[in-house]
Amino acid sequence: xxxxxxxxxxxxxxxxxxxxxxxxxxxxxxxxxxxxxxxxxxxxxxxxxxxxxxxxxxxxxxxxxxxxxxxxxxxxxxxxxxxxxxxxxxxxxxxxxxxxxxxxxxxxxxxxxxxxxxxxxxxxxxxxxxxxxxxxxxxxxxxxx
Amino acid sequence: xxxxxxxxxxxxxxxxxxxxxxxxxxxxxxxxxxxxxxxxxxxxxxxxxxxxxxxxxxxxxxxxxxxxxxxxxxxxxxxxxx
Numbered sequence: 001x002x003x004x005x006x007x008x009x010x011x012x013x014x015x016x017x018x019x020x021x022x023x024x025x026x027x028x029x030x031x032x033x034x035x036x037x038x039x040x041x042x043x044x045x046x047x048x049x050x051x052x053x054x055x056x057x058x059x060x061x062x063x064x065x066x067x068x069x070x071x072x073x074x075x076x077x078x079x080x081x082x083x084x085x086x087x088x089x090x091x092x093x094x095x096x097x098x099x100x101x102x103x104x105x106x107x108x109x110x111x112x113x114x115x116x117x118x119x120x121x122x123x124x125x126x127x128x129x130x131x132x133x134x135x136x137x138x139x140x141x142x143x144x145x
Numbered sequence: 146x147x148x149x150x151x152x153x154x155x156x157x158x159x160x161x162x163x164x165x166x167x168x169x170x171x172x173x174x175x176x177x178x179x180x181x182x183x184x185x186x187x188x189x190x191x192x193x194x195x196x197x198x199x200x201x202x203x204x205x206x207x208x209x210x211x212x213x214x215x216x217x218x219x220x221x222x223x224x225x226x227x
Contacts, residue, residue, distance in 0.1 A: 058155055060219065062201075123224050129155035130223035141156030143221030145190050 009071045011084035014063050014128070019088050019097040027084035028102040035108030037115035041099040043092050051135035057089045057098065060127035070121045078114035079105055085118060087128055146171055147210035151180065157195060157218040160188040168216065173197055174206030176216060195220050 011027040021040060028036055045052055060066075071083055085101040092098060101118050105111040130142040152165040161184045170176035177197075181189035197204050198217040210216075 057223065060154055060217075124222065126222065127154075127219060128223050129220060131155070131159075141159065141220060142223055143194070144156045145194060 008075050008080055008082055009068070009084075010082050011086065012064060012067050012071060013086040014059050014067065014089055015086065016088070016090040019086055019100050021097070021100055024084045024086060024100045024102040028082040028104040030081040030104050032081045032106060033104035033111075034106045035111035036102060036104040037108070037111040038100065038102040039115050039119045040097055041119070043094050043096045043098055045094045047132060047134075050138070052094060053133045053135045054091060054093050055133065056091050056131045057087070058129050058131070059087075059089050063087075063127055066126045067122065070118065070125055073121065074103070074114050074118045077117060078103075078110050080110075080114050081105060083114070083118065085122060087122070087126070089128070147212050147214065149210065149212065149214045149216065151176060151216040151218065153218045154220065156220040157188065157191045160184065160191045161218075170210060172206065172210060173199065173204055173208045173216065176210065177206065191218070191220055 021038065025038060043055060067085060071085060074080060075083060080103055082104045087099045088097065101115060103111055103114040103118060105114060131139065132142060133139045146169045148167065148169045150165050151168045153161040153163065158164050168176045170179060177192050181192060196219040198219065199208055199214050
């Protein structure tokens with residue numbers, strides 16, 4: 001990784017402890033930023049019409065390398081001054097924060113676009129799995145047929 | 146025949162009932178077919194959508210195996226509707 005990337009990618013994490021929006025917000029502070037976009041993903045109370053009792057996220061050991069690869073692509077594609085992304089793993093309850101990402105750019109249009117790319121690419125390419133337990137006693141691995 | 150370890154993640158682990166087990170076989174496809182026969186239809190369904198890594202490199206069913214190669218079965222990631 002170049003020194004430039006190292007300075008722009010401020011925080012990447014996958015952890016069992018509760019997430020903090022303030023932590024991500026603080027991590028992307030930058031004097032060159034004119035706009036900061038944050039996205040927060042939370043555990044929803046229902047999925048496919050069934051009530052969600054709780055869910056568990058688990059990750060492959062390569063998760064941080066894959067998250068870094070996504071972050072580097074976002075930085076290459078947009079004029080990013082600072083970037084941060086943290087995903088929770090372990091058992092979560094409805095309302096808990098599952099993922100928090102943030103991007104600061106000189107202007108808001110780029111901040112929104114970079115933040116959107118970051119969360120979409122993270123969701124599709126970073127090896128994190130979701131196991132939902134429903135209040136009717138059933139369960140499901142999201143993404144499996 | 147090559148021999149090594151096959152490792153199941155997340156929903157594949159649940160379907161197989163184990164995190165890892167030894168395998169014997171010449172190709173990835175042969176090992177997957179044997180594992181599906183041993184563990185049942187649920188694991189076979191997971192295989193239809195999973196990604197397979199051989200010592201960390203994404204591989205297809207035709208891939209040849211060598212002794213000591215670790216197979217990893219990765220189900221689709223959490224993704225989510227946009």
